[in-house]
Amino acid sequence: MTHSANAAKHLPAGHERLAGKSLFLFDIDGTLALDTTLFTGTRELLDWLEVTGRTAVFITNNSTKSRRSYVEKFARWGFSYGEERFITSTYVTAEYLQQHHAGELVFLLGTESLKTELQNAGIRITEDPKDPATVALVGYDSELTYQKTRDICDLLTRHPETTYLATHPDICCPAIFDGVPGMVPDCGAICQMLWCALRRYPKYIGKPDPAMADISMRLFGKTKEETIVVGDRLETDIACGVNAGVDTAVVFTGSAHPEDIADSPVKPTWGFADIEAFRQALMGEE
Numbered sequence: 001m002t003h004s005a006n007a008a009k010h011l012p013a014g015h016e017r018l019a020g021k022s023l024f025l026f027d028i029d030g031t032l033a034l035d036t037t038l039f040t041g042t043r044e045l046l047d048w049l050e051v052t053g054r055t056a057v058f059i060t061n062n063s064t065k066s067r068r069s070y071v072e073k074f075a076r077w078g079f080s081y082g083e084e085r086f087i088t089s090t091y092v093t094a095e096y097l098q099q100h101h102a103g104e105l106v107f108l109l110g111t112e113s114l115k116t117e118l119q120n121a122g123i124r125i126t127e128d129p130k131d132p133a134t135v136a137l138v139g140y141d142s143e144l145t146y147q148k149t150r151d152i153c154d155l156l157t158r159h160p161e162t163t164y165l166a167t168h169p170d171i172c173c174p175a176i177f178d179g180v181p182g183m184v185p186d187c188g189a190i191c192q193m194l195w196c197a198l199r200r201y202p203k204y205i206g207k208p209d210p211a212m213a214d215i216s217m218r219l220f221g222k223t224k225e226e227t228i229v230v231g232d233r234l235e236t237d238i239a240c241g242v243n244a245g246v247d248t249a250v251v252f253t254g255s256a257h258p259e260d261i262a263d264s265p266v267k268p269t270w271g272f273a274d275i276e277a278f279r280q281a282l283m284g285e286e
């Protein structure tokens, strides 16, 4: 008997389909951990997935950290995942550009590190609005200047046919000010500001676009039926899974609360109090 069949035998009613999952796409913050602290159940869950031949992949809209820095973050928790397990919005944007805009010149509003990462992935980048770019891309830009915002308006006004993309739609990003937690504007907020001038929004590549899930399934050779997205945010994590046509599980340890589901247009397949409850349902311990 396979491990899947074994697990199915013990799964509570309603969770049978979980047993057939072999590709687990996890959001990180608010789902598996908060900052540097792993939630109860995360370690046992991730260890079990590896031991049983299932695959955990981590999907994050955070474009400020490289895949290598995620490898190191997980190594500090004692996990030895390679870079291929981390699908960031920067990585998925490079993949998207290669698939849909191969060889095209891309005008970038973003940080130097984003520029380097995209160039390393073989993307041709310019920051001069007079160059013949056919794609304009906005990333989270902690080095934003007024000149950069003027330059992208210049390009998109003179060439409205330019494809307009952004790495991810998040409007704010956690920050700590002398120990006091708060927020700073993220990529989506920069796009909101540009909307005021351009009256145009970009296509966002990160969650909730299905690209992150689609690329993960292609990379790991898994079907929609074999795949599940697990996250704490209905409008990004769960919507990404729904848009990709895969099952989803929301955990209530971050953004979403149980009472949000009734009013949300985005409906998860399952809801769990926390990742430990998800682990118990998956492993048939309920």
Ligand SMILES: [Mg+2]
Pocket (backbone or CB within 6 Å): 027, 028, 029, 030, 031, 231, 232, 233, 254
């Ligand atoms: Mg999250």
